[in-house]
Amino acid sequence: MASNTKLPQDNLTRRQYKDDVYFMSVALMFAKKSPDPSTQVGACIVNEGGEIVGVGFNKMPDGCEGKFPWKHDTEDEDPLNTKGMYVCHAELNAIVNKTSVDVKGCTIYVTLFPCNECAKLIVQSGIKNVVYLSNKHKERNGTKAAFRILDEASTPKNIICRQFESKQDVRDLLDSIDPFAE
Numbered sequence: 691m692a693s694n695t696k697l698p699q700d701n702l703t704r705r706q707y708k709d710d711v712y713f714m715s716v717a718l719m720f721a722k723k724s725p726d727p728s729t730q731v732g733a734c735i736v737n738e739g740g741e742i743v744g745v746g747f748n749k750m751p752d753g754c755e756g757k758f759p760w761k762h763d764t765e766d767e768d769p770l771n772t773k774g775m776y777v778c779h780a781e782l783n784a785i786v787n788k789t790s791v792d793v794k795g796c797t798i799y800v801t802l803f804p805c806n807e808c809a810k811l812i813v814q815s816g817i818k819n820v821v822y823l824s825n826k827h828k829e830r831n832g833t834k835a836a837f838r839i840l841d842e843a844s845t846p847k848n849i850i851c852r853q854f855e856s857k858q859d860v861r862d863l864l865d866s867i868d869p870f871a872e
């Protein structure tokens with residue numbers, strides 16, 4: 691990826707670092723709402739003022755819950771019998787669910803590296819920063835295409851895409867939450 695798109699973790703200010711931990715934790719919490727039996731993804735969009743303006747998780751289209759299969763494309767040779775044809779990705783839902791006029795200049799925190807379709811949405815919506823946790827599908831063509839889209843768009847649109855590297859801080863933050871505290 692072009693050098694101006696890779697922001698090394700140690701280049702973050704302390705405020706940015708704490709925000710990363712907090713907002714990736716929010717994305718992880720929303721991933722827990724996903725009904726996908728194999729991969730739960732969450733996304734959290736934050737504006738330049740540090741306010742959350744969109745959240746989402748991967749799910750079937752509204753009103754279609756239980757109507758389409760959660761089978762993976764390796765489980766059925768007919769694509770129409772697999773989830774890929776129907777599921778709404780977390781990033782799509784976070785953008786659609788936006789509470790602001792637009793998401794231009796925002797940062798999207800997503801628990802899994804975007805696919806090519808989500809990369810298109812991210813670029814076209816004006817999101818400037820992509821912070822992702824896992825890249826477990828990096829060998830897929832959709833992920834490779836997403837990487838190319840974000841890389842090619844990065845220079846003219848100043849998009850920065852970086853991996854979140856503070857997993858232990860997320861665990862510490864979530865462990866520090868005591869629902870029984872008065």
Ligand SMILES: Nc1ccn([C@H]2C[C@H](O)[C@@H](COP(=O)(O)O)O2)c(=O)n1
Pocket residue numbers: 726728729730731747748749762773777778779780781800802803804805808
């Ligand atoms: N950036 C992404 C990538 C994938 N998803 C969703 C789409 C599916 O529900 C699931 C991937 O399923 P798998 O192939 O791992 O069984 O994750 C998303 O929301 N955002």
